[in-house]
Amino acid sequence: MEIIENTKYYDVIIVGSGAGGGMATKVLADSGLKVAVIEAGPHFDPANPDQQTQFKWAHESPRRGAGTQRDFGEYDMAYGGWDIEGEPYNRIGDTQFDWYRSRMLGGRTNHWGRISLRFGPNDFKSKDKDGLGENWPIGYEDIKPYYDKVDKLIGVFGTKENMYNDPDGFFLPPPKPRLHELFYIKGARKSNVKVIPSRLSVLTKRINPERGVCFYCGQCNRSCSVYADFSSGSCLIFPAQKSGGQIDLYVDSMVHRVDVDENGKATGVSYISKKDRLEYRLKSKVVVLAASACSSARILLNSKSTQHPNGLGNSSDLIGKYLHDSTGTDRVVFVPKLMDRKTYNEDGVGGMHVYSPWWLDNKNLDFPRGYHIEVWGGLGMPSYGTGFDPNLLNEHLGLPVGGYGNSLRQDVKKFYGSVMGMSGRGESIAQKENYCEIDPTQVDQYGIPVLRFNYHWSDFEKKQANHMHDTFEEIAHNMGGIVLGDKPGKDKNFGLHAPGRIIHEVGTTRMGSDPKTSVVNEFERLHDVENVFIVDAGPFVSQADKNPTWTILALSWRTADHIIDQFKKQNF
Amino acid sequence: MDRRESIKSLLVGSIAGGGLLLEGCAPNSEAVIKKNIWDYKYGRTPKEAAFDEKLLQEKFFDDSELNLIVVLANLILPPTKEGTIEQAGVPEFIEFMMKDVPEFQTKIRGGLMWLNSYSNQNFKKRFVNISENEQKDILDKIAFPNPDLEIQSHEVQFFSLLRNLVMTGYFTSEVGVSEIDYQGNMPNVWDGVPEDVLKSVGVAYDQDWIDRCIDQDKRNEQAEWDDQGNLLT
Numbered sequence: 001m002e003i004i005e006n007t008k009y010y011d012v013i014i015v016g017s018g019a020g021g022g023m024a025t026k027v028l029a030d031s032g033l034k035v036a037v038i039e040a041g042p043h044f045d046p047a048n049p050d051q052q053t054q055f056k057w058a059h060e061s062p063r064r065g066a067g068t069q070r071d072f073g074e075y076d077m078a079y080g081g082w083d084i085e086g087e088p089y090n091r092i093g094d095t096q097f098d099w100y101r102s103r104m105l106g107g108r109t110n111h112w113g114r115i116s117l118r119f120g121p122n123d124f125k126s127k128d129k130d131g132l133g134e135n136w137p138i139g140y141e142d143i144k145p146y147y148d149k150v151d152k153l154i155g156v157f158g159t160k161e162n163m164y165n166d167p168d169g170f171f172l173p174p175p176k177p178r179l180h181e182l183f184y185i186k187g188a189r190k191s192n193v194k195v196i197p198s199r200l201s202v203l204t205k206r207i208n209p210e211r212g213v214c215f216y217c218g219q220c221n222r223s224c225s226v227y228a229d230f231s232s233g234s235c236l237i238f239p240a241q242k243s244g245g246q247i248d249l250y251v252d253s254m255v256h257r258v259d260v261d262e263n264g265k266a267t268g269v270s271y272i273s274k275k276d277r278l279e280y281r282l283k284s285k286v287v288v289l290a291a292s293a294c295s296s297a298r299i300l301l302n303s304k305s306t307q308h309p310n311g312l313g314n315s316s317d318l319i320g321k322y323l324h325d326s327t328g329t330d331r332v333v334f335v336p337k338l339m340d341r342k343t344y345n346e347d348g349v350g351g352m353h354v355y356s357p358w359w360l361d362n363k364n365l366d367f368p369r370g371y372h373i374e375v376w377g378g379l380g381m382p383s384y385g386t387g388f389d390p391n392l393l394n395e396h397l398g399l400p401v402g403g404y405g406n407s408l409r410q411d412v413k414k415f416y417g418s419v420m421g422m423s424g425r426g427e428s429i430a431q432k433e434n435y436c437e438i439d440p441t442q443v444d445q446y447g448i449p450v451l452r453f454n455y456h457w458s459d460f461e462k463k464q465a466n467h468m469h470d471t472f473e474e475i476a477h478n479m480g481g482i483v484l485g486d487k488p489g490k491d492k493n494f495g496l497h498a499p500g501r502i503i504h505e506v507g508t509t510r511m512g513s514d515p516k517t518s519v520v521n522e523f524e525r526l527h528d529v530e531n532v533f534i535v536d537a538g539p540f541v542s543q544a545d546k547n548p549t550w551t552i553l554a555l556s557w558r559t560a561d562h563i564i565d566q567f568k569k570q571n572f
Numbered sequence: 573m574d575r576r577e578s579i580k581s582l583l584v585g586s587i588a589g590g591g592l593l594l595e596g597c598a599p600n601s602e603a604v605i606k607k608n609i610w611d612y613k614y615g616r617t618p619k620e621a622a623f624d625e626k627l628l629q630e631k632f633f634d635d636s637e638l639n640l641i642v643v644l645a646n647l648i649l650p651p652t653k654e655g656t657i658e659q660a661g662v663p664e665f666i667e668f669m670m671k672d673v674p675e676f677q678t679k680i681r682g683g684l685m686w687l688n689s690y691s692n693q694n695f696k697k698r699f700v701n702i703s704e705n706e707q708k709d710i711l712d713k714i715a716f717p718n719p720d721l722e723i724q725s726h727e728v729q730f731f732s733l734l735r736n737l738v739m740t741g742y743f744t745s746e747v748g749v750s751e752i753d754y755q756g757n758m759p760n761v762w763d764g765v766p767e768d769v770l771k772s773v774g775v776a777y778d779q780d781w782i783d784r785c786i787d788q789d790k791r792n793e794q795a796e797w798d799d800q801g802n803l804l805t
Contacts, residue, residue, distance in 0.1 A: 042617070053615035055757060058744035059661070060614050062624060062668040065744065069620050079617055152797070159784050160801065170801045173786035176764035182775045197784070204786040205805075206794045213791050215759035222615075342769050347756035381757050382749050387739030389732075395719070402716035404648045404735065409751065412743055416752055 003270065003279045008248070010036045010284035011567065013269055015255045015299065018107030019549050020535035020556040021290030022232030023150075027560035028288075029245030033567065036282055037237065038250045038271055040291070041079050041103030044110065046223035046234055053077060053222045058383045065383035071100075073383060077110040077223040078102040086445030090452035096498035097453035099294060099505070105251060106233035107292070108503065110223040113351050114200040114230060115374070115547040116156045118147045118554075120165030123544035126427075130368045132460075133429050136541045137513045137522045140167065146554035154230050154553070155207040158199035166357045172205045174198065174353060175216070178346050180377035180420040181354045183335055187479025193373070193471065194359040201230035201550075202349045210239060218380070220350025229350065253280070256448040257303045258287050258532060264307030266532045272446040285572040286531045286563060290556070293323070293538040294436050297508040298451050300526075301438045313509070313526035318519050320436045322510050323455065326502040326543065327371065327426040329465045329488070329495035331472040333481040334393050338418040346379040346417075358545055367463040369427035371545045373471070377420025387412050393419075396482050419484075422475065424468030427545040428461045430507050434499070455499045465496035504548050509538035523562040524555060531572055535559050627671040633681075640684050641666055641734075643700050647707060648738045655747025662741035669737060676733065683730025690727075761788050 011033040014021045021037060029035045044051055053075035058065040067073045071081040080102040089099050102108045121140040127133055144167070151170035158171040174197035177185065188195045202220060206213050211234075212226025220229040227234040241247050252274040259267045259281065268283035289296040297320045303312035311319055358370030391411035394401050439452035469487045476483045488495035499505075512518025515527035524539045526532045535556035537548045566572060616624065633641065645657040645666075657663070670677050687710070691699040695706050714727040715735070724732070742748045764785075770776055793805045 051615045056614045057746070057749070057757065059746055059749075062628060062665065063672050064665060064740065066669070066672065068672045069616075069623070074620075075615070077615075148801075151801075155795070157786070168801060170797045171803070172795055173784060173803065175762050176777065176782050176785045179765045179769065179773070179775070182765070182770075182777070186775065197781075205791050208794065216762040217757060217759065219757075337773050342766075342772065343753040343755055344766055344769065345755040345758075345760055345762075346765075347760075348762045379754065379756070382744050382752055382754055384740055384744060386752075387743040387748075388736040390735075390739050400716065401719070402732075404711055404715050406650055406652060408649060408735075408739065409652070409654070412739065413752060 012286045013284040016290035019552045022236035023556035026236040026240040029240040034246040044104040079104040092454040097455040098500040109232040116201040116550045117546035183479045187475040190478035198355040203228045218347030293508045313528045322430040322507040324430045325499045326504040328502040330423040332484040333476040335481040371426025374423040379417040465494040506537035506540035511539040524559040632670040654751040660742040660745030665741040
């Protein structure tokens with residue numbers, strides 16, 4: 001079957017509808033440009049009752065919320081996961097890399113943790129401090145106006161703290177801490193670890209008439225039906241459609257190639273429709289890739305042509321290189337004082353109400369860069385797993401473990417809400433040797449060559465994880481808690497999660513001013529091609545210990561403004 | 573999304589898997605299928621819904637196995653005025669999980685068989701036909717893990733798995749949620765931990781911390797800021 005040519009001609013084709021694609025869609029369509037958005041998964045709207053999982057009880061499902069269908073539990077709003085049937089990926093040698101994909105309108109923004117942190121001035125110029133990695137070609141002052149605009153458009157709660165490298169923004173007021181968070185504050189302060197209200201893109205206060213205000217169900221990972229959390233569809237794409245934007249959505253469509261003309265300039269994209277398994281071609285003046293760092297790299301590497309024999313935009317041979325994820329490790333703490341709690345509705349927002357930003361100076365440490373600490377726990381909704389090992393914690397109280405009979409009911413109630421956890425999330429150093437590339441030996445079910453990954457943590461990241469556990473243990477002790485399990489040793493990389501597990505993979509099309517050492521310029525445009533831009537996390541040179549979404553959004557807006565400017569100058 | 577949740581789900585014991593086809597399972601009668609078809613809308617994709625319906629139409633345990641599970645579940649959590657195993661739908665849940673997590677199948681089916689065999693050997697009758705005291709006599713031998721062993725014996729592992737499924741089946745049910753007294757999953761306004769709870773565990777809010785938190789009386793007033801990011805509303 002031949003390629004089916006679509007006769008429509010767009011100003012901009014945007015590939016992917018997550019944070020970066022959604023923001024580009026909003027800004028470009030609001031400016032009057034004619035936009036096509038191509039998404040590999042189905043349409044999704046959290047307000048659609050057929051798709052909504054918010055407020056569902058575990059007992060409304062035969063598996064009671066178990067994670068057999070969706071990795072983070074069956075009500076989690078991500079269609080996809082670590083493994084997607086028919087869409088494999090491979091690992092080179094002893095690489096451990098897990099690749100999380102969500103195939104749906106809005107992508108991973110429908111279930112993410114809403115932790116919305118700005119990068120600070122140091123984060124763009126880390127090499128100046130420790131000589132490692134590379135500096136960004138832009139600095140905080142370039143992106144600050146866009147962070148400000150993102151705060152006001154989307155909404156984020158937090159507090160002014162006047163910390164140089166954790167800049168303040170336009171915040172909504174945060175919610176009050178939960179009970180286990182008060183214990184954490186106490187323990188952290190005693191350990192000289194800074195604690196501040198968390199910064200999440202959840203609306204504790206109204207920001208516009210279209211979106212609702214948080215009603216504290218604690219289920220942001222199910223995507224909010226009143227749009228009180230940030231998801232790309234509900235906060236960017238739908239509003240852009242409603243305000244009259246010329247937006248055509250192509251869903252269930254896997255883009256596999258950017259097409260080029262004889263001069264090597266992009267003419268549009270080709271995609272496989274999942275519905276009829278036919279190949280289509282769509283044309284535009286500009287192509288914006290926002291498919292996620294690894295998926296955009298895959299599309300570019302698969303876009304080989306006479307003009308671009310090494311893949312589109314890959315004259316530097318750096319596409320796929322410098323892939324890096326956040327570091328992460330976690331610890332669970334039993335707080336005896338929280339046993340036999342009086343119950344009340346403690347759902348709060350869908351995530352922590354307090355956290356610890358990086359608080360130390362690396363001069364006195366054996367690893368570079370920092371990490372922040374996330375906190376979790378509380379009187380959560382019972383779901384699959386509640387009641388497992390109902391009295392295992394008795395071993396800390398000198399009481400028998402196991403048994404049967406109605407004492408188990410008392411055990412479950414006794415320990416309900418007495419366990420909390422800490423998660424360290426830190427910055428790794430981008431390395432050229434950590435990469436994804438096309439695996440010439442395999443295609444997915446759409447006939448598209450798949451990725452294979454090569455990735456190894458260095459001692460820097462392992463030492464950071466080691467430090468995280470020492471911190472967790474000190475804080476746990478100082479809050480009157482008992483850490484569960486032994487500290488993972490060197491043989492287990494100190495509990496450091498495999499790369500990819502924190503789902504902050506970035507850096508595959510990194511930004512720079514030198515086309516020999518970077519893939520895109522400071523406006524996220526391919527050095528090699530004047531009309532192809534990348535607005536996902538691929539252009540990140542480094543990623544701080546800050547979750548990438550807020551920076552993806554700010555950069556995407558900045559790039560979209562640049563594209564509009566170039567259209568005005570008739571450069572496309 | 574941050575991966576805090578992955579740890580959370582590890583902690584609560586979510587197990588990935590499923591998707592394997594079962595062989596040799598007789599299809600249910602039409603009436604049972606009809607009863608089983610899950611007609612609740614809970615946001616499944618069409619593929620997920622089809623998979624669930626397929627599992628619901630398959631039958632894994634035979635009647636005597638299911639009967640033994642009901643007896644064991646009632647020993648693990650005897651009925652109280654708060655709720656019963658049957659009200660909580662525990663047997664149906666366990667039946668479903670065998671198909672959803674195929675790794676459970678041999679552990680549970682084999683464990684049930686071992687239990688009957690042990691009962692026959694010691695009491696000349698199958699487990700369901702011995703007295704409650706005799707049943708408890710057996711459970712006392714398999715319900716307590718040996719803290720000195722790194723890997724527990726098969727019968728202890730079997731009972732732990734079954735107990736986990738019974739417990740989670742119960743406490744995720746309507747009666748179980750009510751018994752554990754979870755009070756959320758509904759629209760509300762969070763305004764901090766109740767004062768008496770704070771007192772009872774000896775912690776307190778810092779005044780300067782909560783002074784900066786949301787004033788819930790103003791939650792519906794649209795946010796406006798000055799140029800410095802100070803909230804005006």
